Each structure stands twice: as structure tokens, then as C-alpha cells.
Amino acid sequence: MVQLICSEFDEFEEALYGVQGRYVLRTRQQRDWQLNVVDLNGVALMSGREGAGTVYTGIGLPGYFNIFVPLTAHESTVVDGHAFNRRRVGWMVPNAMFHINAKSPASWLTVAMSCELVLRWAAMREDEFDFSLLHRNLVSNAQRHLGPLLWLARRLFHIDAHAPQALHTDAAEQAARTEVLDVVFRLLLPVDPVHAAPRHNRDHKDILRRALELLDTLDIQSVYTEDICQATxxxxxxxxxxxxEYLGMSPHRYLMIRRLHAIRAAIRHAGPEDTITHICARFGVWDFGRFASLYRQYFGTLPAQSLKAAKALSHL
Known part of the structure; x- marks a missing residue:
């Protein structure tokens, strides 16, 4: 994780991810400038704490979309002429200029997402994705509460600072990227499955059959909802x-439960040198605290206890 604390805004300005621009201070500097960045190889979360009231004029870098969420000084923040509140978010597209006016020192969160990942996400959900998002900056009220995004960001910053080896494997980064994108766009998009008409009158049993066949033939750790969409x-x-309709839960939850069962099986067949960290890394688990809680919820014991019992049995 990039961590930056500086007394001058110039270094802070140069370290910003996914955008390029210039600060003009509108008040006397009152504190140091602080910046934290978690880079997930295509998605980056950035939290900033500015040292003064500012006007920032910037442009989204080619290849990146950005979402901007003030964490403090909501009422004194204006983006492209739109006053903010605790529900509003800013959306910046590549190569488009934007202006952020903060009358007092503000803290904020941004998420920079590569165009490739955003377009892939949109293609999988084209019947509910607002493609005008790809072409214009906007300020809008979040469709849902911002809490899930802020919670996810805090977890990622904490884990990247204290256990980066858990987060920066290929599988873990992919899982984290998918979770971040899903949370970001579920906040922006008005998703209403009840009233939206389906685009294809497909046989639902056939779709479910193909989805379950995919899960039976592939390693569960490598399967995501978009893979099911492609296969069906x-x-x-x-x-x-x-x-x-048929399983009583979303694909995401079903995959999570299947992945928990697969991890349990891997633990029960662990070798002498296997650890929970190594096993979880194979399945893209990056938040060990949440994983351990879910594991105990479903299986009544902690993963480490299961591993200890499995190794004890193997020595009998």
C-alpha cells in the first residue's frame, strides 16, 4: 500500500491515482496532507485527507473511470457546480475535466477502475446498465446506502497495511476487484429486478442446469457470476x-457457500506443510476475519481448529 504524509500539497497532488490535475489552496493550510492507496491491479482505492480548503481542477486519465465520495466536509464540497451531501457521489470518465471545490479541509475516498474491467462488468449486465455512464461526468445521489462501500474500503486498507500477503495473490486480487466493482455499480445503478422486463425468454431450468454443470467441472475458486453468465x-x-427462484439465494451467495465447502474439503485433506493462509490463497480469500466468521457460522468451528483436527487424524 502507498502511504504518504506530507507537509506540502505538491507531493500529494503528484501521487493521486487515476487522475491528473492541480490544486489551488483557498484557505490557509491547517494540517498535513495524507494519502493511502490500495492497488488491486486494475482497481485502486484511494483515501485522501487534504490539509486546506482547496479547488482541484483535474482530468480523468485515459483508461480509468473514477468514483468520488467525500468522507468529511460534505456540505462544503461542490463538484462541477453541484453541492454535495452525505448521499451524493461523483462519477468521472476518462479524458473529461472536472472541478472539485472544498471550502474547508476535506477527506474523501475514490475508486479508480480500468476501462477494461468496467466494460466487462457492463457487458455482463447490459439489460440493467446505464451506458450513458461511460460517456459523461455526473453527480448523483447514490441509489443505495454508501455504508457497504465504506466498510469494504476500510477492510481493504486495513488488510493491505497489516497482511498484504493475503491480499496480493492473483486469486485474492481478482476476488477483491469483483467485490469492489459490484459494490460501486450497485450504488450507482437503479436495480429493480421486480419491474424490469427480461430481455430473453429462456428456459430457467436449462440455465440452472448449465450453471451447475459449470460448477461441477471447474475448480470452484476460479468461478464468478460473470462466468456463469457466459456459460449459460x-x-x-x-x-x-x-x-x-430455484435455490433461494443469489449466485454470489451460492458461490460463496460452495467455496466455503471447497475450502473445508481442502482443509480436511491438507498436507503437513499446509496452512490456513496457503489454502485460503488458492481460493481467493483476502479477508480472513470475515472468512473465519462465515466458516464457523456454517460448520460450527474455526478454520484453524478444523486444520488442527485434520492433521491430528492424519497421524493416527
Missing amino acids: CASERTVRNVFN
């Missing part, structure tokens, strides 16, 4: 409705 030639909304 169905939209993400349709797949979500099918899983809720």
Missing part, C-alpha cells in the same frame, strides 16, 4: 432471478 448465454439479471 444469459444476462446477470436472468441468472440472478433463476438462482433466487
Whole structure:
């Protein structure tokens, strides 16, 4: 994780991720400038604490979309002429200029997302994605509460600072990227599966059969909802409705439970040198605290206790 604390704004300005621009101070500097960045190889979360009231004029870098969320000084922040409150978010597209006016020192969170990942996410959900988001900056009220995004960001910053080896494997970064993108766009998009008409009148049993066949033939740690969409030639909304209709849960939850079962099986067949960290890394688990809680919720014991019992049995 990039961590920066500086007394002057110039260094802070140069370290910003996904955008390029210039600060003009509108008040006397009152504190140091602080910046934290978690880079997930295509998605980056950045938290900043500015040292003064500022006007920032910037442009989104080619290849990146950005979402901007003030954490403090909401009422004194204005983006492109739009006054903020605790529900509003700013959306910046590549190569488009924007202006952020903060009358007092502010803290904020941004998420920079590569165009490739955003376009892939949109293609999987084209029946509910507002493609005008790809072409213009906007300021809007979040469709849902911002809490899930802020909680996820705090967890990622904490883990990247204290256990980076858990987060920066290929599988873990992919899982974290997917979770961040899903939370970001669920906040922006008005998703209403009940009233939205499906684009394809497909046989739901056939979609479910193909989805379960995919899970039976592939390693569960490498499967995501978008893989199910591709295998079944169905939209993400349709797949979500099918899983809720027949299995009583979303594809994301079903995959999470299947992954927990796969990890449990790996623990029960662990070798002498295996650790929970190594096993979890293979399955893209990056938040060990949340994983351990879910594992105990479903299996009544902690992962470390399961591993200890499995190794004891192997010596009998």
C-alpha cells in the first residue's frame, strides 16, 4: 500500500491515482496532507485527507473511470457546480475535466477502475446498465446506502497495511476487484429486478442446469457470476432471478457457500506443510476475519481448529 504524509500539497497532488490535475489552496493550510492507496491491479482505492480548503481542477486519465465520495466536509464540497451531501457521489470518465471545490479541509475516498474491467462488468449486465455512464461526468445521489462501500474500503486498507500477503495473490486480487466493482455499480445503478422486463425468454431450468454443470467441472475458486453468465448465454439479471427462484439465494451467495465447502474439503485433506493462509490463497480469500466468521457460522468451528483436527487424524 502507498502511504504518504506530507507537509506540502505538491507531493500529494503528484501521487493521486487515476487522475491528473492541480490544486489551488483557498484557505490557509491547517494540517498535513495524507494519502493511502490500495492497488488491486486494475482497481485502486484511494483515501485522501487534504490539509486546506482547496479547488482541484483535474482530468480523468485515459483508461480509468473514477468514483468520488467525500468522507468529511460534505456540505462544503461542490463538484462541477453541484453541492454535495452525505448521499451524493461523483462519477468521472476518462479524458473529461472536472472541478472539485472544498471550502474547508476535506477527506474523501475514490475508486479508480480500468476501462477494461468496467466494460466487462457492463457487458455482463447490459439489460440493467446505464451506458450513458461511460460517456459523461455526473453527480448523483447514490441509489443505495454508501455504508457497504465504506466498510469494504476500510477492510481493504486495513488488510493491505497489516497482511498484504493475503491480499496480493492473483486469486485474492481478482476476488477483491469483483467485490469492489459490484459494490460501486450497485450504488450507482437503479436495480429493480421486480419491474424490469427480461430481455430473453429462456428456459430457467436449462440455465440452472448449465450453471451447475459449470460448477461441477471447474475448480470452484476460479468461478464468478460473470462466468456463469457466459456459460449459460444469459444476462446477470436472468441468472440472478433463476438462482433466487430455484435455490433461494443469489449466485454470489451460492458461490460463496460452495467455496466455503471447497475450502473445508481442502482443509480436511491438507498436507503437513499446509496452512490456513496457503489454502485460503488458492481460493481467493483476502479477508480472513470475515472468512473465519462465515466458516464457523456454517460448520460450527474455526478454520484453524478444523486444520488442527485434520492433521491430528492424519497421524493416527
